[in-house]
Amino acid sequence: MRGGRYLEKSSKKAFTLVELLVVIAIIGILIALLLPAVQAAREAARRMQCTNNLKQLGIAVHNYHDSYNTFPASSMYCVSPPPVDTDTEYMAFGWNWRITLLPFMEQGPLYESLSFDGTEPFAAFEYGSPDTLNFANYDNNKVLGNLVIPAYKCPSMSGDVCRNMEAEFPGTLHRNDGMSMIVCYAAIAGAYEHPDRATVRYNDGQSNGDSGNLYQVNSSAGYWADRGMFANINRKQVGGTWRTFASATDGTSNTMIIAEQSGRINHAKHGRILVNANYLGAWTGGGSVDPVATTTIRYTINYMGVLDAGFPNGASTFLSGNTILNSEHAGGINALLGDGSVRFLGDTTKMSILQRLACRDDGLTIDL
Numbered sequence: 289m290r291g292g293r294y295l296e297k298s299s300k301k302a303f304t305l306v307e308l309l310v311v312i313a314i315i316g317i318l319i320a321l322l323l324p325a326v327q328a329a330r331e332a333a334r335r336m337q338c339t340n341n342l343k344q345l346g347i348a349v350h351n352y353h354d355s356y357n358t359f360p361a362s363s364m365y366c367v368s369p370p371p372v373d374t375d376t377e378y379m380a381f382g383w384n385w386r387i388t389l390l391p392f393m394e395q396g397p398l399y400e401s402l403s404f405d406g407t408e409p410f411a412a413f414e415y416g417s418p419d420t421l422n423f424a425n426y427d428n429n430k431v432l433g434n435l436v437i438p439a440y441k442c443p444s445m446s447g448d449v450c451r452n453m454e455a456e457f458p459g460t461l462h463r464n465d466g467m468s469m470i471v472c473y474a475a476i477a478g479a480y481e482h483p484d485r486a487t488v489r490y491n492d493g494q495s496n497g498d499s500g501n502l503y504q505v506n507s508s509a510g511y512w513a514d515r516g517m518f519a520n521i522n523r524k525q526v527g528g529t530w531r532t533f534a535s536a537t538d539g540t541s542n543t544m545i546i547a548e549q550s551g552r553i554n555h556a557k558h559g560r561i562l563v564n565a566n567y568l569g570a571w572t573g574g575g576s577v578d579p580v581a582t583t584t585i586r587y588t589i590n591y592m593g594v595l596d597a598g599f600p601n602g603a604s605t606f607l608s609g610n611t612i613l614n615s616e617h618a619g620g621i622n623a624l625l626g627d628g629s630v631r632f633l634g635d636t637t638k639m640s641i642l643q644r645l646a647c648r649d650d651g652l653t654i655d656l
Contacts (some may be wrong), residue, residue, distance in 0.1 A: 385581060643656070
């Protein structure tokens with residue numbers, strides 16, 4: 289006893305091993321329950337950002353129409369000044385709608401710095417000897433090398449947005465050497481088969497000029513249509529017809545103009561690979577008869593069939609008319625309609641609905 293007080297022994301008890309293990313197990317279960325919710329919240333935020341990207345594109349398209357009384361061209365094809373030989377022929381590929389919309393997406397100075405006279409390419413890839421089409425060899429358009437415009441990238445797309453696809457997937461004929469942004473959104477060119485009339489098929493890009501049934505067949509590139517709101521314009525020999533709001537006789541709210549293709553397809557040789565409407569990168573245009581940066585609807589959303597380089601007339605090559613609308617969002621894709629609204633189209637969307645949405649003037653009703 290000290291100072292009239294007795295020392296008392298502590299009555300505190302420690303956790304037993306069993307109790308500690310139970311507590312750890314409970315914490316583990318709570319974390320396991322929480323992680324999916326966190327991941328779902330993050331994906332919801334990414335999907336919302338993707339929706340906002342398409343809304344920005346919609347505003348840009350409408351502002352473009354206000355300025356020029358027409359929708360943009362899907363791609364512009366022009367010929368570089370002579371001489372044009374095998375080392376420089378791809379310089380004839382001009383630019384596509386993503387370049388055209390730059391001034392309406394707060395990228396005016398970038399747009400004004402580019403060269404549109406046919407002397408500089410919009411593609412980042414090596415062709416011939418020397419590599420005459422590498423951005424680094426040019427003063428103006430080399431700014432497009434490794435350029436990333438956030439509104440052109442779906443945040444759910446996995447992997448780097450600028451990547452060497454040919455090195456990653458040898459033999460896929462992907463000529464983008466990693467200097468140019470990967471495509472995440474494609475303009476809609478129409479549908480195969482056309483929903484309200486017999487499909488007219490032409491071989492190797494030949495056509496009779498009938499824009500009502502313009503389908504071009506190429507064994508490696510699939511089927512091209514010209515029933516969307518973005519026309520294919522050939523500056524060497526003008527083809528296609530500029531589109532206005534009046535061209536959407538089905539109504540702009542029933543016409544899909546841009547949609548996602550930011551996901552992957554099943555490739556027989558390379559597993560799950562990125563699908564791309566333009567093997568030259570995000571900025572370049574197409575040839576005289578085969579526009580790029582567009583897709584003609586031929587497959588359902590997030591089509592899971594296995595495709596390979598030998599698949600005839602299919603979405604198997606990176607320069608293809610029928611690349612698949614897909615994404616890494618759960619259950620579907622985002623799509624921009626002509627009125628500027630964005631709709632989420634699920635994997636279960638019927639092919640007939642997709643075909644009608646893709647064509648501006650089929651006269652058929654749509655029930656979304």
